[in-house]
Structures are given as C-alpha cells and as structure tokens.
Amino acid sequence: RKEVEQDPGPFNVPEGATVAFNCTYSNSASQSFFWYRQDCRKEPKLLMSVYSSGNEDGRFTAQLNRASQYISLLIRDSKLSDSATYLCVVNKSPNAGGTSYGKLTFGQGTILTVHP
C-alpha cells in the first residue's frame, strides 16, 4: 500500500464548478499535512497546510480526519487557472533517530482541468 494515496483523476470540470479531492495516508504517526499544486513541468508550490479543525483560504477548503487518516481539498467556483496537478503531502513524525523528521511524502497527484 502506498504511503499517500489520492483519487486517480483526472478531473475535467467547467468553470464555476465545485470539485473535491480525497487523500488517505497510511502512517498514523504522521504529523503535518499539506496540499501542493504543480503546474506542468514546474516545481510543486504549497497551496495550503491542513489542520484538524479544517481551514479555508478563499475558494479552497482543506479538511483532515486523523481517525480515518483522510485528507480532503474542496475547490469552489473553479477558475481556468486552477488547472494543475494537486498533490497531497504528508510529513512523517520523527523516528527514534530523528532522521525522518521533515521528510515529505507526496501522493501521486490528481490532475484537474477546468474548461470554459
């Protein structure tokens, strides 16, 4: 089982649509969670961190359910510029030697295309 699994996608939605991405992680000791977006042939860029209480940033809402080890991202009123690959990212908790602290594990990504 992959450490971080996402909806396979791709998602193809019209402008103005609401779209939701799901993600599950296998390591229950994971401590930090993020959504990144990656445009074609570019580096990933942090979209938002994800907190247990849920958090919102404009049209984007992220949710975390630690009990289910589930993360979600909701995009409302989709724009053409939202077209990208969305990466679910988990930061592992430190192991005994502390070597995994700060180690990001990326999901395979979900491709979103917003069309006119």
Added chain:
Amino acid sequence: GAVVSQHPSRVICKSGTSVKIECRSLDFQATTMFWYRQFPKQSLMLMATSNEGSKATYEQGVEKDKFLINHASLTLSTLTVTSAHPEDSSFYICSASREARGAGETQYFGPGTRLLVL
C-alpha cells in the same frame, strides 16, 4: 523571501558523463536541503536529505555512490549524477529548509532541473 534557485534548468548529456546540479537558497540560510526526483506522470520521490557540513542521508534504493551530494555551505547544495544513463533522465528538484533536518519548517522548492541522458 525564501527563494531557491537551481542550475542548470535543463541539461542534455551523453550516457556515461557526470552531471552536476546546484541548488541555492538565495535569501536565507538553509540548514537542510532535500533532493527529489520525479519521473513522467509520477510523483516526487525523496532521494536524500543533506544537512550542512555532514554526510547526506539517502533513501532506500538510492545509490549514494551514483548520486553524490555535497552541502558545503548554508546556501549551496550540489547533486552530481555520476556516469549518467538514460534511465537517470528525470526531473530533479531540490528544496531547502531553515531548520535542522527540516523539523517543522516549510520546505521551499527550487524550479527543478530537467535531465535528459542520451
């Protein structure tokens, strides 16, 4: 602030040659730098973590003698792909963090280096 650059952005080389990729933190001191690799239609995979002044920690399955990492200063880490082969063709991305081992600190990603080995 928190800008990370990589050089070169793209490189094409012949099989058997070595390629050096530089990662620089331009406006902050990066105690920890990370090197990732991304094959087409796949996600980023961490290759190694390097802390300034110490040996890099490699992920399982990554050959340390093939992917040489040097983090000699707080603003520069280099990745050298030795004796590159076509299967090493990939998108190499570095990230930098201010904290030791990247503990709890956001990682800032460089723009990536696209390597094509013929």
